[in-house]
Amino acid sequence: MKPNHASTQPIGIFDSGIGGLTVAHAIVRYLPKENIIYFGDTAHLPYGDKSTAAIQAYSVKIAHMLLQQECKLILIACNSASAAAYELVKEYIGSKALVTNVIDPTVRLLKEKYASRHIGLIGTRQTVNSHIYKKKIDELNLNIRLSSHATNLLASAIEEFGDHQVLDSLLRVYLSHPNLRNIDALVLACTHYPVIKNKILEQYVSSNHNTIDIIDSSDIVAQAVKKQLETHNLLNANGVCSKHFYVSDYTESFAANARLFFGEEITLEHYPLWD
Structure with missing residues (x-):
């Protein structure tokens, strides 16, 4: 599979909340020139006590949003979503982007x-x-x-x-x-x-x-993402590691943890999955 995206396009990462930030932080360390778009589905956290059907619905909706952002790779940075929705998301994305999971x-x-x-x-x-x-x-x-x-x-x-x-x-x-x-x-x-x-x-x-x-x-997945991008000639050689954060519901704890993880001021954009 060879996605129709340039190497400068961002990596999309999603989780129900702050958990995926551990993976995002590792990716920034291993791939310091990659641009990151992170989606925290804080309106529906935690995924671990949700039904498979609900997690699949959330995951496909988020994947659609990340595709609209022209992500070259979508990382399901959540074990529950990786278990419940990885194959479905991969089928939904098709050849438009790479898809990987944390399992x-x-x-x-x-x-x-x-x-x-x-x-x-x-x-x-x-x-x-x-x-x-x-x-x-x-x-x-x-x-x-x-x-x-x-x-x-x-x-x-x-x-x-x-x-x-x-x-x-x-x-x-x-x-x-x-x-x-x-x-x-x-x-x-x-x-x-x-x-x-x-x-x-x-x-x-x-x-x-x-x-x-x-x-x-975290580190294991970041290394796997790096290898996947190398395999598909999609490593960004000229980026500046811009980071954009979306949340489905604003929470101060998410904002505080994002600042803590990345050591910088973080702007959260509210993006409800369903209006």
Whole structure:
């Protein structure tokens, strides 16, 4: 597939809220000349407790908007939306732009580094119940044992409190679950979770008395996006990394977190998905 877009066109990134900012920030680090358009669907967050049909409707609507912005690549920076809507979005976009998700690059890392290991995974109920990671990992046939646990309140708590000690008790309950014992690594299968990555590791060690690898998809996905753009000769060699942020509902927490992530003043443009 070869999109009809010049290399100077932007990368479109979307998530239900601030979670995708972890991926967007990594992309800015790895691809400092790329122009970024970010859509935070704050009116419908979190996606993790929404139905598959609802997530698909939101995702296609956002993808349409990003196509109107002439994005050369659309990144679904949300595990729940990647699980529920990636194939549908890809079909809807067709050859108009590249489409990628946050699940496949993480599975590729597991393939390369964790054969015959016991892997834990935490994510939203939507992501865990889709069994998409298990299906993809089983297809590798590398004797990787996956133990998943839905940590459904985490994304909303991170949206509300960020990296605050109020999350400690929540993490203590989640990370002491029997499914997550005796694992070699823990996949953070929600793009909100890297915001509290260090806290997750500390609480896991405290609850289980052993250390593990934390698999944060942000850098992994950014590297995959870079490789995809290189493959299609779409890297921007002359850009200045302009950043444009849209939200479906204005929230001060999103604005504050965007400023924190990028260390600069951020202007949010209100773009309701449905009038």
